[in-house]
Amino acid sequence: MSKQLNKQILSPELPFETVLESVQPMITSIFLKCHIYKDFEYYRHIAAIAVWEAWKKADPAKGLFSSYVYTTVRGEIMKELTKEKRFEAHFAPMDDELLNVYRIHEEQGQQQGKSILLENIMAPLKIEERKLLELFYLEGYSYAEIASELQLSVAAVKKRRLRLVIKLRQLLASKQER
Incomplete structure (x- = not known):
């Protein structure tokens, strides 16, 4: 995790804007791991929506909020990449x-x-x-x-x-x- 996350424990009780700002390095890391090198704004938007969904649905009794955010964001990014791959396979570029x-x-x-x-x-x-x-x-x-x-x-x-x-x-x- 980033230094910001270590300084301030990520929690669903924090305001959404604070959570979103805190996870930006995590989102960048996911982009790098998923080899996203273009359309950053589009994928950041998808990531922000995923963070919102994780923030709204979080249950501290089920585990770490930061892990849940990471899993949710990565899952949504992977879903979008899969959709793009299917589109490119079906429609000729x-x-x-x-x-x-x-x-x-x-x-x-x-x-x-x-x-x-x-x-x-x-x-x-x-x-x-x-x-x-x-x-x-x-x-x-x-x-x-x-x-x-x-x-x-x-x-x-x-x-x-x-x-x-x-x-x-x-x-x-x-x-x-x-």
Whole structure:
């Protein structure tokens, strides 16, 4: 624990602002252990909410308040990191921006230009490539679900998706040159 925590025993009887200020070094330590090197304000906000929840629910009879705060904050940070990881695994990051934009438009029910974009993207693709594109980007299937549907391994699905993205980039680049 930090020197501040040693000087003043952390307790749920203290005002929340005092508790939050006292645990800032602990929160920074959790960030370092979880390898958080960006979006500090966002994660500090999550940590502050976790401290608030721990402060409100603390029961001194069940153990040290500082341990409870640490566990609660670390748990919430880990939950958020897991959500981000799942999101990144499901939605392709920046390299597939055009396809993600299309999916967002489709989910929001915006039909303008949808069929033209779909035709331009799908026309030169093989049937298997179209199926993979539909399952991953339009239906939102995971790699495992696609592998099961197409009777392939997850590694094969990932390779095919990568090849498909490269092919789509080349097709889009050639259409932009025209």
